[in-house]
Amino acid sequence: MQFNIKKFFKNIQNNNENNLINENNIYDYDIKEDKEKYVTNKKPPQWNVISKYSIGPNNYYIYRGEDGLVHLLVNEPKMSNKDELIEVISGIRKATSNIMQYEIEKLKSGYGAIYPLIIDPHVEEISYSGYTTYVSIIHKLIPARWIIADLNILKDEADSIAIELARKAGKTVSIASPYAEGITSEGNRISVSFMSEISHFGSSFILRKYPEKPLTMVDLIASKVLSPSLAAYLWLLAESQGFIIISGSMGSGKTTFLQALASLLPPYSKIITIEDTPELKLLSPNWDSFITRPKLPGEEIVEVSLEDLLKFALRRRADYVIVGEVRGREAKLLAQAATSGYGAMTTIHADSSEGVILRLRFEPIKLPALFMKAITAIAHIRTLPSLGGKSIRKIFEVSEIDNDNIIEIYKIGNSQDLLEKIIARSSKLEAACERLGFHYSEVLDELKSRVEFLENSTGKTPEEFYVSLSKFYVDKYGDII
Known part of the structure; x- marks a missing residue:
């Protein structure tokens, strides 16, 4: 019997956000039934369960502890006989159960106590600060906040x-x-x-x-991160090779939104992504992905920076250049690329559109005023508090830059995201229409067609969505491509 970790993922139960239990409906879950079969790191008689699911032989429980904080508890099976495990590893005998195969894979992995978190596709990030602290994780079902994983690491x-x-x-x-x-x-x-x-x-x-499976713009719309109208507007600007900047704080969802927007670009275009950490995952057949190579003390390798890779990318005939995050001189080079006809997208740490401008104008970036005009739009995403202790991510505001002025296109609680309102405020849509080959008088119909496409794509997997997107472009520009 061979253990296959991919099959484990098929056993996930109640693993989507719809199964999260509202704070008002939290119930007590008794774990006595698990005591004979499982070893737990924490054994309260009862706790308030928010969600539960299984991966292979492991049971996972998200619960609110007595401290009021959200925790993840993993119940792993009791260990098999050590002598039997040694015999299986040595090839003397075969594994007799999935549980034994799980234990062998865990031993081989080298991950030790954090192995249950490694194989859990819901866990995005794992942090451990030392032997006097907890293991903390970012979990997809409790987005945009750290929760405690009840693991004892000696x-x-x-x-x-x-x-x-x-x-x-x-x-x-x-x-x-x-x-x-x-x-x-x-x-x-x-x-x-x-x-x-x-x-x-x-x-x-x-x-x-x-990330194993990237989120699409349809996923973000379904999660109410933004409306279909706002998504269609940003899509049109991005496709027309505008310069889009996504801003927000750490963990606000900037890269996720960048991924979703980049996934709307034409499949027949050359797309180059440049990152410190490989987080973007596009389905385009014309996608080149580059990552930096840092140099640590004592190493003799040559460092390869974002700026180095950006210079390299601009010699590869790209239609769109995407930098995961700008922090220094690479921002100036990306702006130069935008003024040269490349589509450009990136993220930056800032608390508002005004904050983006300040970061770009001063050290260490110090972008000249001339290049500021290359910016088409700034989409600012925030993590906002919600009911039940959860946090939600929202596109908080979208702005355009026109002659050194910040033009508000949309802002939560301040302006509507109806297509007619967006068109009336925008100074960039006319140029976008011209670059894409249709008259500005058609912009409302063009945006409506994109809204309709996004709404009709609800529930599709990334692969299904990409097939539909390809057909959308063929239907729209068939005579061209």
């Missing part, structure tokens, strides 16, 4: 996990070289410190997973 095991994570990224950590960063063979970004050389609480690590 000091020696934390050291072992730190060493293994570094090894998976082709790095080493030791007392002489106590930290490392890199990307594992699975595409996960890791940052590790070893023992107490630089970290007060001993070995620590952060692991950000590479």
Whole structure:
């Protein structure tokens, strides 16, 4: 019997946001039935369960603890007989159950106590700050906030996990070289410190997973991140090779929105993405993905920066260039590309459209005023509090830049996102129509056709959505392509 982790994912139960229980309907769940079969790190007689699901032999419970905080508890099966496991690993005998195969895969993985989090597709990021702290995670069912994973990691095991994570990224950590960063063979970004050389609480690590299945714009519309009208407007600007900047704070969903918007670009166009961490995942057959290569102390390799990769990308005849995040001189180079006819998109840390302008105008970016005119639109996304202790992500405002003025196209609670209102406020749509080959008088019908397409694509997988998108472009520009 061969263990297949992909089959485990098919066993997920109640794993979507619709199954999250409203705070007013939380119920008590008794775990006595699990005590004989499972080993838990925390055994209260009852707790307030928000959601529960299974992956393989593991049961996962999201609950609100006595401290009022949201936790994730993982019930793993009790360990098989150690002698039997040794015999299976040695090839003397075969595994007799899925549980035994799970244990073997866990041992082989080197992830130790965090292995249940690694195989859980709901977990996006894992953080451990040392032996006196909890393991914290970002979980898809409780978006935009850290929750506590009830895992006990002893000091020696934390050291072992730190060493293994570094090894998976082709790095080493030791007392002489106590930290490392890199990307594992699975595409996960890791940052590790070893023992107490630089970290007060001993070995620590952060692991950000590479997304298995990207979200589409239809997914974001369904989650009410933005309206179909606003999505259609940004889509039109992006397709017409405008310069779109997505701003927000850490963890607000900037990259997710960048992914969704980039996935609307024409499939017959050349798209190049440049990132520090490989988070974008496009289905386009003409997609080139580049990632930076940092240089750490003691290493002899040549550093490859965002700026280096951007210069390299502009020599590859791209139609669209997307930089995961701008922080320095690469912003100026991207703006130059935008003025040269490339479509450009990126994200930046800022708290508003005005904050974006300030960050771009001053050090370390210091973008000349001339290049500010290259910016087509700024979409600002925020994490807002919601009922039941959850947080929701929303496009908070969208602005255009015109002659050094910030023009408000949409803002929550201040302006409507009806197509007619958007068209009336926009100074960029006319140029976008001209670049795409139709008259400005047709812009309302054009936006309506995109709204209709997005609304009719509800519920489609990324692959199904991309097929529909390709047909949309063929129907629209068939005589051209």
